[in-house]
Amino acid sequence: MKPYQRIGQPDIKVDAIKLVQGKPAFTADMEMRGMLVAKVLHSPVAHANIKKIDVSKARALPGVAAVLTWEDLPRVVYSTAGQSDPIPGPLDMFSLDKKVRFVGDRVAFVAAETAEIAYEALKLIEVEYEELPLLLDPADAMKPGAVILHDEPEYVNFADSDPKRNLAAEIHIDIGNVDKGFAEADFIFEGEYEVPKVQQAHIEPHVVVTYWDEDDRLVIRTSTQVPFHVRRMLAPVLGLPVKRIRVIKPRIGGGFGGKQEVLIEDVAAHLTIATGRPVLFEYTREEEFTASRSRHPMRIHMKTGVKKDGTLTANEMIALSDTGAYGCHALTVTGNTGHKSMALYVGDGPYRESPNIRFHADIVYTNHPPAGAFRGYGVPQGYWAVERHMEKIARELGLDPLEFRLKNAIRPGELHPFSTAWSEGREPNPEIIHTVGLEDCVRQGRAEMGWDSKFGNPEWHMVPGKPHLRRGIGVAMVMQGTAIPYLDMGGASIKMNDDGSFNLLIGATDLGTGSDTVLAQMAAEVLGVPVEDMIVYSSDTDFTPFDKGAYASSTTYISGAAAVRAAEQAAERIKIRAARMLNDRGDGPTVRPEDILLEDRKAMAPDKRFVTLSEVGHDSLHHKDQEQIMGIGSYVSPVSPPPFAAQFAEVTVDLETGQVTVDKLLMAVDSGVIVNPITASGQVEGGMTQALGYAVCEEMLYDEKGAALERDLVDYHIFRADEMPDLSTLFIQTFEPSHPFGVKAVAEIPLDGVAPAVGNAVLDACGANVDINPVTPERVWLAMQNKE
Numbered sequence: 001m002k003p004y005q006r007i008g009q010p011d012i013k014v015d016a017i018k019l020v021q022g023k024p025a026f027t028a029d030m031e032m033r034g035m036l037v038a039k040v041l042h043s044p045v046a047h048a049n050i051k052k053i054d055v056s057k058a059r060a061l062p063g064v065a066a067v068l069t070w071e072d073l074p075r076v077v078y079s080t081a082g083q084s085d086p087i088p089g090p091l092d093m094f095s096l097d098k099k100v101r102f103v104g105d106r107v108a109f110v111a112a113e114t115a116e117i118a119y120e121a122l123k124l125i126e127v128e129y130e131e132l133p134l135l136l137d138p139a140d141a142m143k144p145g146a147v148i149l150h151d152e153p154e155y156v157n158f159a160d161s162d163p164k165r166n167l168a169a170e171i172h173i174d175i176g177n178v179d180k181g182f183a184e185a186d187f188i189f190e191g192e193y194e195v196p197k198v199q200q201a202h203i204e205p206h207v208v209v210t211y212w213d214e215d216d217r218l219v220i221r222t223s224t225q226v227p228f229h230v231r232r233m234l235a236p237v238l239g240l241p242v243k244r245i246r247v248i249k250p251r252i253g254g255g256f257g258g259k260q261e262v263l264i265e266d267v268a269a270h271l272t273i274a275t276g277r278p279v280l281f282e283y284t285r286e287e288e289f290t291a292s293r294s295r296h297p298m299r300i301h302m303k304t305g306v307k308k309d310g311t312l313t314a315n316e317m318i319a320l321s322d323t324g325a326y327g328c329h330a331l332t333v334t335g336n337t338g339h340k341s342m343a344l345y346v347g348d349g350p351y352r353e354s355p356n357i358r359f360h361a362d363i364v365y366t367n368h369p370p371a372g373a374f375r376g377y378g379v380p381q382g383y384w385a386v387e388r389h390m391e392k393i394a395r396e397l398g399l400d401p402l403e404f405r406l407k408n409a410i411r412p413g414e415l416h417p418f419s420t421a422w423s424e425g426r427e428p429n430p431e432i433i434h435t436v437g438l439e440d441c442v443r444q445g446r447a448e449m450g451w452d453s454k455f456g457n458p459e460w461h462m463v464p465g466k467p468h469l470r471r472g473i474g475v476a477m478v479m480q481g482t483a484i485p486y487l488d489m490g491g492a493s494i495k496m497n498d499d500g501s502f503n504l505l506i507g508a509t510d511l512g513t514g515s516d517t518v519l520a521q522m523a524a525e526v527l528g529v530p531v532e533d534m535i536v537y538s539s540d541t542d543f544t545p546f547d548k549g550a551y552a553s554s555t556t557y558i559s560g561a562a563a564v565r566a567a568e569q570a571a572e573r574i575k576i577r578a579a580r581m582l583n584d585r586g587d588g589p590t591v592r593p594e595d596i597l598l599e600d601r602k603a604m605a606p607d608k609r610f611v612t613l614s615e616v617g618h619d620s621l622h623h624k625d626q627e628q629i630m631g632i633g634s635y636v637s638p639v640s641p642p643p644f645a646a647q648f649a650e651v652t653v654d655l656e657t658g659q660v661t662v663d664k665l666l667m668a669v670d671s672g673v674i675v676n677p678i679t680a681s682g683q684v685e686g687g688m689t690q691a692l693g694y695a696v697c698e699e700m701l702y703d704e705k706g707a708a709l710e711r712d713l714v715d716y717h718i719f720r721a722d723e724m725p726d727l728s729t730l731f732i733q734t735f736e737p738s739h740p741f742g743v744k745a746v747a748e749i750p751l752d753g754v755a756p757a758v759g760n761a762v763l764d765a766c767g768a769n770v771d772i773n774p775v776t777p778e779r780v781w782l783a784m785q786n787k788e
Contacts, residue, residue, distance in 0.1 A: 687750025
């Protein structure tokens with residue numbers, strides 16, 4: 001096979017130069033004549049009915065253009081979760097409601113000439129609240145007599161939601177015969193684990209600009225991961241047909257799942273409709289903490305049956321997930337918690353052929369701010385429990401933690417155990433996993449880390465001259481998924497220009513991930529041109545093809561396959577044209593289109609005669625039998641091939657204080673063929689950085705009245721550049737047969753294994769089992785006092 005020209009090359013990102021020059025226009029960079037500034041009045045109480053609201057003083061304030069309350073807007077129920085239709089979750093949200101359900105919930109919208117005037121208007125709004133009992137502990141949500149958060153008649157159930165029991169969703173999955181598996185086990189291990197609520201902390205906050213264009217169509221310019229979902233979902237909320245809404249995604253300053261939410265677009269849109277003027281609405285950092293979305297906190301019970309030789313006979317996970325005040329992403333996030341983490345270990349021998357796995361989950365409402373999508377989408381929660389649990393089992397049975405895991409891990413050619421039982425709330429389909437590079441990940445990772453010279457070596461664990469310090473090494477093995485099969489679609493179109501360059505139009509959303517570059521590389525590979533000849537446009541619902549958006553680790557795989565199809569269609573027309581041009585010359589044997597090779601900006605015949613693509617482009621547009629050479633492609637996958645990884649961590653623990661310092665993180669990852677090693681390694685290192693906070697310091701806490709204790713990036717600590725450990729990435733390339741270039745996902749899997757690998761390294765260092773993350777000094781110190 002001929003080597004690829006662009007696939008596997010570290011091409012510079014298509015937006016790199018303009019980024020460093022400060023040229024890309026983010027949403028808030030837009031200035032328009034007569035633009036108003038929007039602000040939202042947030043509830044100071046966690047649960048209350050709004051008995052009375054008086055906005056007369058606010059409306060009378062000079063410079064105020066509009067004040068809206070629940071009495072001013074149509075009562076349209078919807079979900080803010082940016083997912084494909086039908087949304088797999090309850091409809092339980094209104095733009096404004098007469099009831100508030102968390103500290104930070106919406107009470108009123110204001111549009112004014114300046115931000116200062118808008119803030120002053122908020123102070124003038126008088127609200128009388130009838131406070132209701134609080135529900136802050138998810139364990140109390142379904143108890144008899146618990147206060148009901150959603151008693152509105154408009155509530156729309158999905159699947160097994162039951163608002164009368166504060167149940168946003170319920171999942172019961174039983175694979176095989178779990179009880180029989182437990183009965184056949186030599187040992188039963190049980191454990192309780194807990195994961196916190198954490199924030200995405202993207203640098204650019206949620207921000208949107210809305211305005212009427214010259215054709216009286218509503219334009220929504222917004223920092224979003226899901227522009228096409230925004231258009232579809234807001235149409236009924238705003239009372240407009242889809243054709244009167246245009247959504248533009250400009251440059252985005254990070255999203256990490258937080259912008260897979262139709263969170264603030266309706267605020268600005270309602271105010272533009274009310275005033276007829278452009279409106280800018282941008283969250284403050286405090287609003288990101290108090291009125292945005294977060295990762296779902298969970299309490300997880302693990303129960304595992306094991307033979308003496310380390311064979312798993314049954315594995316059970318029971319999860320309680322806190323979705324907060326609204327059920328956006330409630331079902332799908334928690335479904336993935338079990339679907340991805342529990343599928344990795346199937347047992348061995350007869351248990352491998354028929355694994356015994358149980359996953360039950362209740363996702364309940366509380367008076368906390370809503371949880372939603374966060375990179376990893378429920379899977380980091382599952383792996384904290386699974387990988388901490390597996391480490392304990394291996395140590396209790398005296399087994400090598402690497403070999404124990406590999407013995408029970410899924411292998412190529414085997415059925416994904418959850419594929420017949422779960423598909424994000426939709427009809428599942430059996431799926432065989434063809435590519436599993438996990439053994440190579442472990443082999444290369446253990447060599448790079450020097451595992452064999454460190455694990456179990458008392459001398460290495462000591463720090464010379466510092467008897468109060470101990471070093472430890474830990475591992476976690478993980479699998480994720482690639483896109484949502486039989487559901488999410490990506491589209492692309494390509495147009496050839498006079499000079500042989502191409503316009504690539506994609507609906508996919510680049511969040512700074514480099515997807516515009518990677519998709520351009522794949523199209524360029526097919527067309528035989530460098531990436532600089534691909535002019536990329538992404539995410540404008542008027543002009544680019546449909547795409548489900550940037551989530552579910554799907555862009556390179558789904559949108560990339562669409563770009564390849566579009567490029568192949570354009571390439572076919574180019575080859576036909578080039579063959580005719582060569583044959584018209586009469587200077588060689590007849591050339592068939594299928595024998596033409598596109599490379600180095602040329603259409604080349606087998607005898608090395610060629611025409612340049614610029615000649616083809618010019619000829620097709622200006623000379624004989626003129627045509628616009630184009631291609632269009634779309635793709636929906638029937639499978640979700642998982643990437644796999646081995647995550648290693650080294651830590652140093654202070655025995656006197658419990659302080660944990662993470663010294664090194666290494667991830668060996670099988671993500672199929674790597675299209676661009678620079679952008680891919682950036683994804684892995686960035687993901688490990690984000691996951692590191694989840695491991696050791698990030699945690700959103702609330703007082704007894706449901707008010708957030710952390711409201712900025714001072715109290716809520718994310719890692720600074722000077723605090724980072726040594727980071728390393730190893731790509732273990734496999735060729736995934738379901739994709740034209742053999743790719744799998746790389747975006748989310750770096751979030752999955754860091755926290756449990758760090759937790760396992762802490763155990764290795766000092767014998768402390770910390771079952772609640774993050775592993776703060778207090779928790780480590782207490783665990784050291786309680787260790788056996």
